[in-house]
Amino acid sequence: MEESTSQPLRKRAVRTFLATVLPLVALATTAAQAQTPADSEPVRFTGPLVSSSPPLGKGELNIEPYLINTQTVGYYDSEGHRRDVDGSADDWQLSVPIQYGATDRLSLGITLNAAYARGVNSQRHLTAGDTRLSASWLLAQGSGKHRSKLTISARQNVTTGQHDRLELRRVPGTTGSGTDSTTLALDGQAYFLPRSNLRGRAGIAWRLPGADAGLHGQSGYSTRAGFEGNAELGDGVAANVGVEYSINRHWALASDLVYEYEDTTRVRGHDGLGAVDLTLPSSWRVSIAPAAEYHWSDNAGVILGALVSLDGRNSAAIVSPQVAVNLVF
Structure with missing residues (x-):
């Protein structure tokens, strides 16, 4: 039988979500009523919170720092039931994606966390996360009114965060996976409506299986102090659909629907009690990420919203308000 969710935690999650998103929606709607878009106005987009962008033009530089606050308000068990957590913590993360257009088809990037x-x-401490390197290639580009683009990308995770020896860390939580994993992604983009003021994006990413993490002591893979061994990750899939609607030259509304899946992970080694051989179960989560955008020029804008989990299995239930500033040079 499913346990009921805790009222204080549920109310706090709802309050956080509403306080983050609804004022922006109201402000954007007010701005739209005060300024009716004209056909000659430029259509500006910052991009949904999650969906990936196509390659930049040659010589262009894009920097988009994110400030993210993740609140774990529960978890989804092996049956998919939502459970509560006591004394849920919130973590702050700074993520800085940097992308450069090497050619009109190829963009190179790095994301610092x-x-x-x-x-x-x-007390709070600043701790490095993993680093991601990326290369994106424009496979195809349409010349019609939809201006569709299809992009293929390769992303390499570099282990710069902490994942083990957590009993010795100032911050006992994980900030990285411990694996130098590779992900392949396919993303599409197109414009719609007479003014092209509706932009849609969709993408799917596949993390190749077999990534291996060496483990020492307590880790994010359910090992404890004294453990020596490794974790072999299965594959992972992330899919998303995002839309943006430009209200006028300054304001836009956006939303993403996100699906994440992690296959089973095999953990093997030994600790002070003997050999360890366990399999961590697969997990999945579905989330939504509504947001509002404000643009003060063609090359600069801000997006503010929240990623909120809707359902899942063997995964955390989260509310994650975040803000990002998008700058193109």
Whole structure:
């Protein structure tokens, strides 16, 4: 029988979501009523919170730092039932994607990550996260009114965050996976409506199986102090559909629907009690990420919204308000 969710946690999650998104929707709607878009106005988009963008033009540079606050308000068990967590914590993350147009078809990128999390002494500390390198190639581009684009990308995770020896860390949580994994992605983009003021994006990414993480002591893979061994990851899939609607030259509304799947992980080694051989179960989660955008020029804008989990299995239930500034040079 499914346990009922805790009212305080549920109310806090709802309040956080509403306080983040609804004021922006109201502000954007007010701006739209005050300024009716004209056909000659430029259509500006910052991009949904999650969906990937196609390659930049040659010589263009895009920097889009994100400030993310992730609140774990529960978890989805092996039956898919939502359970509560007591004393749920919130973590801050800074993510800085940087992308450069090497040619009109090829963009190269790097994403730097850091966490500002609470340590064992109850004080917050800044800790490095994993780094991601990427290369995106424009496969095809349509010349019609939809201006469709199809992009293929390769992304390489570089282990710069912490994933093991957590009993010795100032911040006991994980900030990285411990694996130098490779992900392949296919993304599409197109414009719709007479003014092209509706933009849609869709993408799917596949993390190749077999990525291996060496483990020492307590880790994010359910090992404890004294453990020595490794974790072999299965594959992972992430899919998303995103839309943006331009209200006028300054305001736009956006939303993503996101699906994440992680296959089973095999953990093998030994600790002080003997050999360890366990399989961590597969997991999935579906989330939505509504947001509002404000653009003060053709090359600069801000997006503010929240990623909120809707359903899942063997995964955390989260509410994650976030803001990003998009700058193109």
